Amino acid sequence: MVLTSSAERPPNDLSLRERKKRQTRAALIGAALRLVAERGLECVTVEDISAAADVSVRTFFNYFRNKEDAVTGGGVIAGERLTRVLREAPSEVSVLAAVRTAMLAEAEAIERDPEELMLVLAIAERTPALKPQLIAAGDAVLHDLTSAIGERAGLDPGSHGYPGLVAAVTVATFRHAIFHWYDEGCVHPLTDLLGEALDTLATGLAEPARTSVSP
Numbered sequence: 001m002v003l004t005s006s007a008e009r010p011p012n013d014l015s016l017r018e019r020k021k022r023q024t025r026a027a028l029i030g031a032a033l034r035l036v037a038e039r040g041l042e043c044v045t046v047e048d049i050s051a052a053a054d055v056s057v058r059t060f061f062n063y064f065r066n067k068e069d070a071v072t073g074g075g076v077i078a079g080e081r082l083t084r085v086l087r088e089a090p091s092e093v094s095v096l097a098a099v100r101t102a103m104l105a106e107a108e109a110i111e112r113d114p115e116e117l118m119l120v121l122a123i124a125e126r127t128p129a130l131k132p133q134l135i136a137a138g139d140a141v142l143h144d145l146t147s148a149i150g151e152r153a154g155l156d157p158g159s160h161g162y163p164g165l166v167a168a169v170t171v172a173t174f175r176h177a178i179f180h181w182y183d184e185g186c187v188h189p190l191t192d193l194l195g196e197a198l199d200t201l202a203t204g205l206a207e208p209a210r211t212s213v214s215p
Contacts, residue, residue, distance in 0.1 A: 025063050025073065027053040032070035033119040041067070041127050068133040071123065074116060075134070079141030082106055083148040095153050099170050100198055107177070107190045114186065121182050142167050173197050 014022075031052035035044045046067055050060045064070045082102045089098035110117055124130060142164075150156060150163035157163040177194040200206075
């Protein structure tokens with residue numbers, strides 16, 4: 001699962017219709033998160049979310065199958081942003097450098113607008129029923145990232161393990177940095193924690209020097 005704010009940051013060349021669609025999707029996700037954080041998942045309906053986002057129930061179902069999908073939809077949006085930045089990186093940039101750039105860009109976006117991520121993490125902690133949707137959202141991100149890495153590397157993910165391995169490590173590293181950041185009260189910049197994790201990976205996970213402890 002990749003956890004992040006659902007706020008849309010669309011490219012400037014998108015059509016007005018597409019920008020409005022993205023804004024509506026983000027509004028539904030934001031409304032779902034706020035309501036579920038306040039009332040609990042079982043006390044929120046699709047009708048409640050639609051009313052809070054100022055759209056019809058029919059419009060809600062144009063974007064999501066159910067309220068659980070709306071609550072976890074921010075992870076899918078994050079995956080779309082990650083793969084977009086990855087695909088837009090200059091061709092001369094290596095796969096790992098492009099992945100690092102995409103991950104740090106997403107971390108910077110979270111730092112600018114952390115509210116929805118905080119809601120996702122708080123809701124996930126107390127709502128075991130959301131686990132299947134969270135896993136599904138993470139799987140969707142992993143699939144799309146694997147495809148983007150395969151395109152960049154010129155490798156078929158179906159016959160070569162490299163794209164899938166890089167995608168899996170990327171998602172795990174991002175998730176580790178986010179939970180580390182959250183557990184420490186968001187005191188240190190997420191970009192710093194993520195950068196440190198990526199630097200550790202670049203060393204081949206070499207064991208750090210041990211710090212002596214005074215008796």
